[in-house]
Amino acid sequence: MDALSDAQQKLMPEMSELLKKRYQILQTINLEQPIGRRTLSEVAGATEREIRKETDLLRNQQLIEMKTAGMTVTSQGLEVLEKLKVFVREMSGLTDMEKQLQTILKISKVVILPQDSDEIPAVKSHIGKEAARLLEALFIRHKKIAVTGGSTMAAISKELSISKPDRALQFIAARGGLGEDVLHQANTIAAAFAEKTGGSFKTLYLPDHLSAEAFAMMMKEPVIKEMMDLYDQTDVVVHGIGNAEEMAVRRHSSLEEVEKIRSGGAVSEAFGYYFDKDGKIVYRIRTAGIQLEQVQKASTILAVAGGGSKARAILSYFKNAPKPTVLVTDEGAARKILGLTKKLEEL
Amino acid sequence: MDALSDAQQKLMPEMSELLKKRYQILQTINLEQPIGRRTLSEVAGATEREIRKETDLLRNQQLIEMKTAGMTVTSQGLEVLEKLKVFVREMSGLTDMEKQLQTILKISKVVILPQDSDEIPAVKSHIGKEAARLLEALFIRHKKIAVTGGSTMAAISKELSISKPDRALQFIAARGGLGEDVLHQANTIAAAFAEKTGGSFKTLYLPDHLSAEAFAMMMKEPVIKEMMDLYDQTDVVVHGIGNAEEMAVRRHSSLEEVEKIRSGGAVSEAFGYYFDKDGKIVYRIRTAGIQLEQVQKASTILAVAGGGSKARAILSYFKNAPKPTVLVTDEGAARKILGLTKKLEEL
DNA sequence: TCTATTGGGACAAAAAACGTCCAGCTAGAA
DNA sequence: TTCTAGCTGGACGTTTTTTGTCCCAATAGA
Numbered sequence A, B: 001m002d003a004l005s006d007a008q009q010k011l012m013p014e015m016s017e018l019l020k021k022r023y024q025i026l027q028t029i030n031l032e033q034p035i036g037r038r039t040l041s042e043v044a045g046a047t048e049r050e051i052r053k054e055t056d057l058l059r060n061q062q063l064i065e066m067k068t069a070g071m072t073v074t075s076q077g078l079e080v081l082e083k084l085k086v087f088v089r090e091m092s093g094l095t096d097m098e099k100q101l102q103t104i105l106k107i108s109k110v111v112i113l114p115q116d117s118d119e120i121p122a123v124k125s126h127i128g129k130e131a132a133r134l135l136e137a138l139f140i141r142h143k144k145i146a147v148t149g150g151s152t153m154a155a156i157s158k159e160l161s162i163s164k165p166d167r168a169l170q171f172i173a174a175r176g177g178l179g180e181d182v183l184h185q186a187n188t189i190a191a192a193f194a195e196k197t198g199g200s201f202k203t204l205y206l207p208d209h210l211s212a213e214a215f216a217m218m219m220k221e222p223v224i225k226e227m228m229d230l231y232d233q234t235d236v237v238v239h240g241i242g243n244a245e246e247m248a249v250r251r252h253s254s255l256e257e258v259e260k261i262r263s264g265g266a267v268s269e270a271f272g273y274y275f276d277k278d279g280k281i282v283y284r285i286r287t288a289g290i291q292l293e294q295v296q297k298a299s300t301i302l303a304v305a306g307g308g309s310k311a312r313a314i315l316s317y318f319k320n321a322p323k324p325t326v327l328v329t330d331e332g333a334a335r336k337i338l339g340l341t342k343k344l345e346e347l
Numbered sequence C: 001t002c003t004a005t006t007g008g009g010a011c012a013a014a015a016a017a018c019g020t021c022c023a024g025c026t027a028g029a030a
Numbered sequence D: 001t002t003c004t005a006g007c008t009g010g011a012c013g014t015t016t017t018t019t020g021t022c023c024c025a026a027t028a029g030a
Helices: A003-011 A013-032 A037-043 A048-060 A075-091 A094-105 A122-139 A151-159 A186-197 A212-218 A222-233 A244-250 A255-263 A292-297 A308-317 A331-346 B003-011 B013-032 B037-043 B048-060 B075-091 B094-105 B122-139 B151-159 B186-197 B212-218 B222-233 B244-250 B255-263 B292-297 B308-317 B331-346
Strands: A064-067 A070-073 A109-113 A144-147 A170-173 A200-202 A236-240 A266-270 A273-276 A281-284 A300-304 A325-330 B064-067 B070-073 B109-113 B144-147 B170-173 B200-202 B236-240 B266-270 B273-276 B281-284 B300-304 B325-330
Touching: A003 A013, A003 A075, A003 B013, A003 B075, A013 A037, A013 A048, A013 A070, A013 A075, A013 A122, A013 B003, A037 A048, A037 A070, A048 A064, A070 A075, A075 A094, A075 B003, A094 A109, A094 A325, A094 A331, A109 A122, A109 A331, A122 A151, A122 A236, A122 A300, A122 A325, A144 A186, A144 A222, A151 A186, A151 A236, A151 A300, A170 A186, A170 A222, A186 A200, A222 A292, A244 A255, A244 A266, A244 A273, A255 A281, A266 A308, A273 A308, A308 A325, A308 A331, A325 A331, B003 B013, B003 B075, B013 B037, B013 B048, B013 B070, B013 B075, B013 B122, B037 B048, B037 B070, B048 B064, B070 B075, B075 B094, B094 B109, B094 B325, B094 B331, B109 B122, B109 B331, B122 B151, B122 B236, B122 B300, B122 B325, B144 B186, B144 B222, B151 B186, B151 B236, B151 B300, B170 B186, B170 B222, B186 B200, B222 B292, B244 B255, B244 B266, B244 B273, B255 B281, B266 B308, B273 B308, B308 B325, B308 B331, B325 B331
Parallel strands: A109 A325, A144 A170, A144 A236, A170 A200, A236 A300, A300 A325, B109 B325, B144 B170, B144 B236, B170 B200, B236 B300, B300 B325
Antiparallel strands: A064 A070, A266 A273, A273 A281, B064 B070, B266 B273, B273 B281
């Protein structure tokens, strides 16, 4: 933050919030266009009246246009969005927080997006977009990419857009179904990534909750073995981070599983592994899929998770996460993580 | 204006006015401190409520302090004032206007201060302060300074403040009484300048409206002749510019004088000379004082006049003003001058 | 052709801003 | 020392603005 902006904020303290709010609205319109007042008010977490007031202003400023199909961002609007991007980040202290988190989590890079996806649904899309941009940059040098499931991963796939299709790209489902609904399964996500980028994808279909013997047998099957080999060659891993209990519930885990997860003090989940607050593996779902050791061999790992509710999980997972991990998260999660670590230090 | 501020203003168009308003209030407090709400509201041209709202905010921001004696600017406030000075000027387009006026009026430099002194009394003080700063810079190399009268000149004298007294400075009253009230006479102003700077002053006392013979005789008097010689040696001339009719009235000019001024189409007045819209001398008060030719010999001339009502007069005077003149004026006058010249061009 | 969604209009209710006064205090003049 | 002008902070009825909420005609897309 330069001295001028500093002085400006001294003289106009209300500016900060206002700017952030309008920026976010404009950004959300850009992401979801064409979009109407009502839909926008839901996704941006504001009342209809407020959205109306602000969008009227944005139109007067010729930053957006209103047609019968909905509101769209003008080229001027895009320009403003571009110009203020860094400024809004600086102003919200995001750049500072990124550096702090990088140190605390001991990883190579952290990217924080404004607001909290728990409160404002659109933030999830913003996270997705940012992660998509980061991932696209990796496509140039890395072609074998393992992806997991989850709604965050789905958000990334929605925002992927590549200038020219790259047939060399290969997306590998990092896990089987894991009991999640089809839309958010790793298999579906891998297919979506491939479709958006022009690459190919490999899926892993294996029933959950197999008996130990059946599992051992399956692992010898060529189709499955092929996947295991692919995991070894993986360049990039893209994954979400879940709350342990939430994931257990969503996956309809058996009572004994839930018991193990709970008694073990599991906090976070990733790749089907459950971690406690110190990052120790408490439980792992016995199904085929990428192994933690294989993840660690990847040259870059992209972890994506946002929302204040994910703070504890993120903190837990990163206790033992690979160094070359890049975390994409949001302000809500970041602030809570910093709050939690500060509290710990005080004790 | 940089791209960032531009984008900021696109997103927050209300910012501009708000910033200017608060800046002006803060600046005025700085100039008149300690000052109370009511006095400030009068001098700043705003309602008491508004002043109250803004000053409450400024206090919360720790830019001002409120004591029983009145409000004063804190060191933080001063800093903000300093930091935003250039920005506010840029934002109001003053820098642009200065360049335009410089070309139109064909002089070496123009300094424009925000707002209109016709509407906001405090602006006169701001003009005075700026002129004082410019003048002080000239003191280093120039010691013989001729000054005229008028309320604007009085404003300058109020704002003069010099780090260490300079006994070498000599202030010369450019004219005699000219029928104005004592406080705004050139003689009084010269004395005030001298007092503020530690210099000396020379006054010119000569009755107005002398007969031609008496005038000729007086001109031969040593005291008067001495002044005439001083005018020849003048380095710097500081003067105001008046509206012709207004000045005629204020000076209780005789009917025939008023008639000459009116019929000649006089628009402006300076040094007792009356000029028409093309800058031609229409009439001059027959009394001792600096001659136009002597003014033209000075190395620097500081012309100070503000307020929209002075626009025509300024335009008139500068038709034939010396090139090395520096004009200090305000936004109100500047905008009107530009408007008038634009209108002329269209015809 | 039908349906879901859009922007714009409208309006009562709630909230904020405004104009205006007064009381009590204090610094500086007399 | 007393007096007075000018200061802040509090108060309050009256506008003015903002807010929440509906409806409506238009239209894009299925």
